[in-house]
Amino acid sequence: SQQGEEDPQALSIQEGENATMNCxxxxxxxxxxxxxxxxGRGLVHLILIRSNEREKHSGRLRVxxxxxxxxxxxxxxxxxxxxxxxxxxxxxxxxxxxxxxxGTILTVHP
Amino acid sequence: DTEVTQTPKxxxxxxxxxxSLKCEQHMGHRAMYxxxxxxxxxxxxxxxxxxxxxSINESVPSxxxxxxxxxxxxxxxxxxLQPEDSALYLCASSPVDRASTDTQYFGPGTRLTVx
Numbered sequence: 001s002q003q004g005e006e007d008p009q010a011l012s013i014q015e016g017e018n019a020t021m022n023c024x025x026x027x028x029x030x031x032x033x034x035x036x037x038x039x040g041r042g043l044v045h046l047i048l049i050r051s052n053e054r055e056k057h058s059g060r061l062r063v064x065x066x067x068x069x070x071x072x073x074x075x076x077x078x079x080x081x082x083x084x085x086x087x088x089x090x091x092x093x094x095x096x097x098x099x100x101x102x103g104t105i106l107t108v109h110p
Numbered sequence: 111d112t113e114v115t116q117t118p119k120x121x122x123x124x125x126x127x128x129x130s131l132k133c134e135q136h137m138g139h140r141a142m143y144x145x146x147x148x149x150x151x152x153x154x155x156x157x158x159x160x161x162x163x164x165s166i167n168e169s170v171p172s173x174x175x176x177x178x179x180x181x182x183x184x185x186x187x188x189x190x191l192q193p194e195d196s197a198l199y200l201c202a203s204s205p206v207d208r209a210s211t212d213t214q215y216f217g218p219g220t221r222l223t224v225x
Contacts, residue, residue, distance in 0.1 A: 033213065040198060042114070042216040043153070088152055096141055096204070097166060098214055100152035 006089060006101040014109050019076040021104040023089030024069075030092065032065055032072050035100075037086045046074075046087075081110045114217035116201050122223045125191060131220045133184040133201030142184040143214065144176060145200040153200055159184060191224045198222070 006023045013019055025032070031050045035043040049056045049065045049072065056063045062075040076083055089101040114135045123129050133142065141160050145153035158166035159178040173195075175187040184201055198221055202214040 035216075040219070040221070042116075042200060042218040043202075043214075045213045045215070048213060092212065096143075096158055096160070096212060097155055098143075098202075099155070103152050 006087075006104050008104060009102070010105045010107070012107045012109065013079055015079060015081055017079055017108075019079050019083070019106055019108070021074045021087050021106070023072045023074070023101050025072075025089070025091055025101075026070065027091075027093055029067075032063075033090045033098075034061075034063060034072075034074050035088045035090055037088065037103075039085070043088065076106075079106075079108045081108050084108045114201055114203055114215050116199075116217035116220050118220060119218070120221045120223075122225065123188065123191065124225050125193070127191075128187070128189045130188065131186040131199055131201075131222075133186075133217055134182055135203040135215070135217075136182055137203060137205075137215065138181075139203035139205050139215070140181060141204045141206060141212070142178060143202040143204075144184070144186050145202065147198040147200060147219070149197075157186075188222075191222075193224050196222055196224045 031048050033048045034046045036046055037043045047058045047061055047063050049063045060077045065072045084107050086103045086105050088103045090098050092098055117132045143158050144156040146156050147153040155168050156170045157176045162178045173190050177185040198219045200219045201217040204212040204214045
């Protein structure tokens, strides 16, 4: 079974609004990562948060991690049309095996 | 050079064909990966190479045959594929695969269609 489950499955917003995506996982982790994938292309690493961190920022991205609830959220502030993509959380549970959540499809309307 | 390249971008093949997908990176990474991604699904790991040796095979059918000729190149040889093998095939690399903090760098993928 997938390590990560994400919600919502799809999110549609207007430019300038904030977008929040959530991810839940099942086993203990050392870190959790978020990746972006533009329409059927390769994945781009966005941010990594370690298990001893609760919040991390990178530009317009804010990631939180709650290990007690086994959940993480990705917030994109002041969204742009170029943020339209699929977003995946991912964890490594053993030996370089990166396991992805189901993903959230984000559409930002200009 | 912080890029992973994959060729070809698109591939259409019949079930009796033999073809190969190629992946290349020049970041000095010693771990390389093949993933398969079906439409609207997350990528699923197929193979992991560590220091040019196969370290993980996620029970992939033998019609997929990986090869790592050197530390910069990774191939995926395809033979007698089925239509359900049609997918986006992604290659990735990382500095060290044993470290749980590794970030993986992905190529743009090869879109494979099996007729």
